[in-house]
Amino acid sequence: MQNRRDFIKTSLVGGAVLSAVASPVELLANEVKTQLTILHTNDVHSHVEPFADDDKKYPGMGGAEYRATIIENIRKKTTHTLVLDAGDIFQGTPYFNFFHGDLEIDLMNKMRYDAATIGNHDFDGGIDTLAKQITRSNFPFVNSNYDFTNTPVEGKVHKHVILKKGKLKIGITGCGVELEGLVPDKLYTNTKYLDPIKCVQEQVDILKFKEKCHLIICLSHLGYKYEHTRVSDIVLAQQTTNIDLIIGGHTHTFLEAPVKEKNKDGKEVLINQVGWAGVQIGQLDYFFEKSFRKKLSNSQTVIVDKKSIEK
């Protein structure tokens, strides 16, 4: 099994060989690729502690203390790292019942998350609790399709954010699932759900054409895929343009590897989701090169076992 570091090594060697035979103009172009590492979680659901060792499904898995170590280890090894969450941070353990989200947000602040979106269960403590926790976070909450006018959350959520890592500009937007019939209305109060396809596309257009972002990410809490015609990450990918990556949540889907879906222009969109409760972290390494146009991506999926990362 080829691990992540071997893969990086191979690509760098490949670059060096190319440079040796390239013309001066190409030589300039073939600078060392700029790497951006994206780490992501979804549906952590207040799982601060690891599951019990005798748990049938996830024995000893998860735990903020191990998640923090993994994130920090990877941060030390890479120049540019983004840590993202696709929503449902809250609800699921007594930590939320008793401390109303304080601990979850404090831990995410300590792990230096860069952005998160809002899941349906993030309303479970009521709209005031959500507003309070967004204010307490050191990272932006991104959502384009909830209208929070006349709620305590109004003005606290970003339709998009642009994160700069070195010379890279990464545009991030987000979207959430229909609330009516899912979340008790007394919890989301005046929040209005708007069409995610339309709202996300509006933000992506700004990020692509006005802000000229090099990578566009949508943090989605729509859910990976449904049997019926309901909007999902698959549908979002198919019906939009210029999204590079959808980091999903809601359906607690354990994808072995990111799924590729063709967008409206026939271009590939990557969709990923890593289960729930913080038992896994998704890692996506993007390698950027200066070029006139986007080349076909050469992606490789490596399931990294714990040891190859820790060393």
Add this chain to the structure above:
Amino acid sequence: MSRHYSNIGILILAVVFTTACKIYYPVQEAASLVKVNNSFSADTAIKGFYKPYKDSLDKIMKVPLAELTDDLTKKLPESTLGNMMADILKVKTAEYTNDKIDVAILNYGGIRSSSLTKGMLNVEHAYLLMPFDNYVVEQTLTGQQLSDFCDSMAMKKGWPVSGISFQIKNDKAINILVNNAALDLNKKYKVAINDYLANGGDGMAFLKSIPQIQTGRLFRDAIMEYWSVQTKAGKKISAKLENRISYAE
């Protein structure tokens, strides 16, 4: 000579120009998945930070309530964990309302643990199973409404139920039995449910217009009470599969 220099100048300009026109594009991606567990060293600062929270919770959460005889799991269309939860809802609702409850229904997504391991059940297990502050309520449904409800459950591949059984065929409920008698469309049935569903949650909008008898009790507390009472009576907790919901051949 000067011509040579101007050529170099043009070349430099060309290089600068082409470089300026270039922007960053992702050319390669690599994906990996990191399993989070104790094969990594624990971040002691993080663990230390949440320890006071954990210590204060553990005093409440680790209190034992009952003993479970076998592992229970959550599955579609019927599961041992789902049956235990629905049975508790039926028994406790009858107790709270002094009514004879015919049927108890829970939403599958409302059970938040995927399994329970045999052995001691404590307060924390109840919180993990039912973290939501859902209240126990009673609604009276007509046979027709209950039949439609069963169709909705069939569409969702089966929910935890008690006192009722049916089979799923082409996303519809068939052979519906209430207390082992065929469902009577003209009869009225007393249904134990949670307020999340009664208020139209999980796509059950039709329940919204049906009057509710409030018990004022949290379902989580009902579970803990049930466990405690069983223990006091010298009984253990168990559940089995009974073909409450199954697929028609």
